[in-house]
Amino acid sequence: MYFWNREAECMRLEELRALRDWLLVKTVRHAYENVPCYKRKFDEIGLRPEHIRGVADLSKIPFTTKDDFRENYPFGMFAVPMDQVVRVHASSGTTGKSTVVGYTRNDIAVWAELMARTLGAGGTTKGDVVQNAYGYGLFTGGLGAHYGAEKIGASVIPISGGNTKRQIQVMQDFGSTVLCCTPSYAVLLGETAREMGVDVRNLPLRVAFLGAEPWTESMRRQIEESLGIDALDIYGLSEVIGPGVSYECMEKAGMHINEDHFIAEIIDPETGEVLPPGSKGELVFTTLTKEALPLLRYRTRDLTYLEPEPCKCGRTFVRMHRVMGRTDDMLIVRGVNVFPSQIESVLMEIEETEPHYLIVVDREKGALDTLEVWVEVSPRIVSDEVRSLEKMEQKIASELQSTLGISVKVKLVEPKTIARSEGKAKRVVDRRDLYNGS
């Protein structure tokens, strides 16, 4: 078994509990005193920070949601002045506004530690060559993995996503031993290598850390066989910290949550009740050490369960099963979060289009996800020239792309082809089979 920080990762449970109680009290006070949103939530129900004396009191605290981020856009959830914020990242919001997160210098150091544990659990050490194909930028994946690998002392290739043939070339020429990317990109890399006549199984590549989107056990087998590697699942979300929230060890039996930095709960998404250990429900996180953006009971909308049994690897951190679904309609396409409401608001802003649309997500074997948006034509769009229709398709596609941050194919369809809403409209057809066989 590999460890980056055995002392922390295998901490005795009594010690971990005491540490968490102490850190939670500190975090609650920090959030209450410095973030008006939390103060308001507490005051509304007459809750005082001193009522929270430890993790046992956690369920008294009201939930935090993505809406809180939207209402406090961009920096309203930050608990420190901007002169202490050294980094900002962002992910998709449910409408036009993105979810903005911030980090102090210490937050960045914690994040690097957590990603070092993540990469270390798969045996990454200095001397490894880490090909980091997560996107660099506002997305937390690229820089998160980068800092973790650097902290270990590995040689990082910050290649970012895309340019798949060059990825294979670099993997060959630089002798990459560790790969970081989304699982679907790992599949694509395998397919592309085969097309180029390269057998990755004969290259030094040994392990991959795959996350940012749901995948299945059968995808794991496919990736491990075609690349000749171990494929480990990693989990994170930018609101909590980014990648590094939880990570698999070589047992490949669920992801260990970094419990000295985060508290995980499983709740009933309907009632908000905390569910007993082992029940499936919505995952909720409270941060324990975050300075710039403390989070109290943040609802992830991810459905999973926590594995109550200890892991064979010796880590005492609880494991979460891979994400089994969502409680909202968020889609993850090529690692990017997409809300149907974002697409709708773009279409509403384009004068000629009607709000009748269908989102079709698909994944061809060995290829990346495709996102198609079907838009019904209106008399205002149709003319006698194909060229003007194509121009309209391009206009919609480029507006969507600039909002969503990923490429979109727009397809014009006849009116009434998209089912009219009787109650809840069917806006999304997801042809990928992401949550089955997991």
Added chain:
Amino acid sequence: MGVKQLSVFLENKSGRLADVTRALAQANINIRALSIADTIDYGLLRLIVNDPERARAALAEAGFTVALTEVLAIEVPDKPGGLANIIDILAKEAINIEYMYAFVGRSGEHAIVIFRIERADEAVQILREKGVRILTGEELQSL
């Protein structure tokens, strides 16, 4: 001086063209000329009919999205070089043709070609100066 043309948006799936022709048949509309421009996903069916307004209503009723545009119906001598002469005239003036297609009926010794061209007003004037006849909607319907 233009004639009215219907453009119908059609997805590329079987039976859609039949739906259009059936809707027009039921409304007792006669199709005088047609052409289709298509892409991978959809096509545009362009139609000249005997009663454009009624045809549009019938198609809208049947759930189609229809645009109405003006095009030119130009008499073309039905002999070698007839069309070439007319296109030469436009080319010399650097007037682009967006698309064109043939009309089913004839006007005496002439064929009729439907043109969609840019700067239509200017084009009409130039063509008339060169003795080319351009039919009005009424003239076309009376053929």
